[in-house]
Amino acid sequence: MKNIEEKLIEELVTGNCTPQISKLAKRLKEPATTIHYNIKRMEKEGKLLACKAVFDYKKINRGYCTYVLINLSPDEYGDPERLAKELSKFDEIESIDIITGDWELVLKIRTKDVDEYYAFLKSVLSRKGIERIKSLNTLKQVKTEFISI
Amino acid sequence: MKNIEEKLIEELVTGNCTPQISKLAKRLKEPATTIHYNIKRMEKEGKLLACKAVFDYKKINRGYCTYVLINLSPDEYGDPERLAKELSKFDEIESIDIITGDWELVLKIRTKDVDEYYAFLKSVLSRKGIERIKSLNTLKQVKTEFISI
DNA sequence: CATAAAAACCGAATATTTTTCAATTACATT
DNA sequence: AATGTAATTGAAAAATATTCGGTTTTTATG
Incomplete structure (x- = not known):
């Protein structure tokens, strides 16, 4: 095989x-x-960006899903895009948005399990520029990428 | 035409x-x-659910993107899936997750503009079972559905 | 470890789909 | 109304997906 x-x-x-x-x-x-x-x-015209597959992530070892709210450090605050673009290269990250309100960034992250998530947290989300994070852990995914599961 | x-x-x-x-x-x-x-x-095996296109949503009149955190009313609290499945039929909703922590549901919603979002809020997110919501508005989308913009 | 059954792999032929091309039609602007 | 541009379309060509039959690899079992 x-x-x-x-x-x-x-x-x-x-x-x-x-x-x-x-x-x-x-x-x-x-x-x-x-x-x-x-x-x-x-x-x-740049409207259609890509065609891709949507998986039942639980069945392909990416069942652990987390939303991460991020506060940037004061020196990064003025240009959140720099860090956002840097993060966008990681395959574990499904989405990155710059938002209004109490937090500056929200990420959606998919890993196999909590151990893999913790490893990602330590290696990626501890970097300079990220001051504080809050993880919202997904218990059940009902709809993803416009596809109901 | x-x-x-x-x-x-x-x-x-x-x-x-x-x-x-x-x-x-x-x-x-x-x-x-x-x-x-x-x-x-x-x-x-049900691993591959669908193949679909990813758009630059700003260019197709869906540029207004919001994360909505939802608190359920006490009577719905025990079965968040019922409401989640009911909501999943709306085309404006990209994703629905049941989460841990201070909120029970997180939605990602795409509309044309704030007016359309407000209309959606009034018609859909005011329903019985939804006690309180908090909207996180997206200023800039850096990555979506694993596709960098 | 031997053997049988199941699963995965793959080349050749066939079926289907996409793409190109050359019109034609619809629309917008002056 | 005239003109240029964009959108639509059928027929043919090119490219791609699918089927089929057989082979190899893996897994299960005595």
Whole structure:
């Protein structure tokens, strides 16, 4: 066995899918070429960013999900984007938003279990610029990425 | 003009895409039939739930993004899933999680603007069972659905 | 450890889908 | 009304997915 699955998941989580033009054509009762044209236009305009797979994360060893609210240190406060972009390269992080209110950033993080989360916390979320964090732990995921589970 | 774009976005946000088998085969340096086999297996096992498009939501009139923390009323507290499942049918809601801590639910909501959000708030988030909410408004989306913007 | 059963892998052929191309039609601007 | 641009479309070509049959690998069991 080659354990292709792991590599496949990695590729599919961030892309490597494509719209099903003929299926969409049937659903919308339009010619396939028209659907094709519209999709290509959306891509060119930067509206359509990527096509990707959504998994039942519990079944692929990413069942431990946490929202992390972050307070930045005073020197980072003026430019939260710098740190946000730095964090965005980590595969464990599903989303990063800069928000209003008591916290500056909110992350959504997926790991296998609490041990892996703790390791991530220590290695990534302890860095300079992050002053304080609050973890909201997910007990059950009902809907993700617009897909109901 | 037929304004196919709106309908297409609606379809693509929740599915109607498919893995690019030959592209994946090349990337992983494996035969296409092996990739095909592995993907079908993941689908059958319920690991792979859907393939879908990710948009630059600002460019498709869904640029107003809010995290909503929810406290349930005492009578709903014991079964948060009932309300969560009821909410999951709304297209504006990207994700629903049942969480630990001071709040019971966290939603991620995408609307065109604050007016649309307020309308959603009044019509959906005022329902019985929801005792108190706190909105965290997104100023900038750096990463979404594992895709950097 | 031997053997059988199940699961994973893969090349060749087939079926299906996407993409290109060359019109045609709709829309906007002057 | 004239003109240029954008959107739509059918037919053909190109590319891709799927099926099939057989092989190899893994797992389960005595």
